[in-house]
Amino acid sequence: MRNFKMIVEYDGTGYCGWQRQENGLSIQQVLEEIIQLITQEKVTVIGSGRTDAGVHALNQVASFRCNTRLPAETLFRGLNGLLPHDIVLKALEEVAGEFHAQHDVRGKIYVYRICNKSLRPALGRNYFWFIRHPLDLILMEKAAQYLIGTHDFSSFCATGTQVKDRTRTVTSISINSGEDGLLEISIEAQGFLKYMVRNIVGTLVEIGRGQRPPAAMKEIIDSCDRNIAGPTAPARGLYLKEVKY
């Protein structure tokens, strides 16, 4: 059976997330249905990981196995012609049979976009978290340094998650400010827990507003208690930017 790897960009606004669900349309379901339409085969699309409802992807990676005799280029263009406006394949190639989009992941980069100015914008509001209160980037950068390295990230893991080992390795965090109040927080790690980026961002924002000192970040990590960390930042500001293999 042939094995295909895809790079997928999507606007998560209208979806219940990456993963197939009973009560909502997912990116995975749309991809599987459209691949079946072209290949006449029932396929399972494996993503590098889930993204939550409303979260976007610039370069999600996914793979699927299929007996189709269509060349990769034909599949690529045909699928893009059939996909809805808010999902697009940026690449599709045939890969070795052992490639697995989820198991083979070595690292991921997420970016989180914040619009930080006094007046909420009417345009583009599904693509960032609007924060009216001024954020102090220096404080946020100081706090971010505590996250780098290998830690038990239980404080930033969604409550109710079944995952037992919550140790993850964050390799870098950067905070960049652009024009018109745009802030971009970029986090690279070997793996992420559920809501981890959004919970980290929510905590960094509290620190940027001066509600807690940067050193609180260390206490929050050490506590291994979700209740000590800040709130979950909204999904609409989050983008899966890169998956490393």
Added chain:
Amino acid sequence: MRNFKMIVEYDGTGYCGWQRQENGLSIQQVLEEIIQLITQEKVTVIGSGRTDAGVHALNQVASFRCNTRLPAETLFRGLNGLLPHDIVLKALEEVAGEFHAQHDVRGKIYVYRICNKSLRPALGRNYFWFIRHPLDLILMEKAAQYLIGTHDFSSFCATGTQVKDRTRTVTSISINSGEDGLLEISIEAQGFLKYMVRNIVGTLVEIGRGQRPPAAMKEIIDSCDRNIAGPTAPARGLYLKEVKY
């Protein structure tokens, strides 16, 4: 009676345009209803001009007369608190009684955003016109020069328009390219006809694709015939950027 001037930003995606209509929700209607909610007075909101369904505004100007005793600052914050996410007041001030947002206009600047790259983006698709075919900016800039000055712009006026005098003065056009294939066409004129910017952009795109030479623009203007010009560019790429008084 007091007279108020507002600067309004809106995402036109979900609206039937600026102007009140029987069969759709307009920006004007939303503003009038929310002003009435706060002031308990039935008001008429006068815009600097209409924008079509799906067209955005960065700085639409509108005025309304009202007997309210509320200070302008209170009105401003109260209205912003009640407006939906896709409409926001950027400013509200009390002005002299004779100010009229439509009659007093001396000029307007519209910008049109094009995303010109080989693959359609999934993100932000309500905010630009995606064009796959490479556009030659030099050709488009040459063609744009013919538009500057006072001309009969009948070739770029929506068919069926009742307006008799179709002479308008275009004071400047510029085309700027940004990152990731973004093109921004900026057009300033003392006044615009219905669909004028979108018909000009549709024609510039044909020239940029090499389907007609830049000099065709002169012939198109001279013909005063809408059928000779290019197609109407989609509404989603158009922004009312500034209104001059």
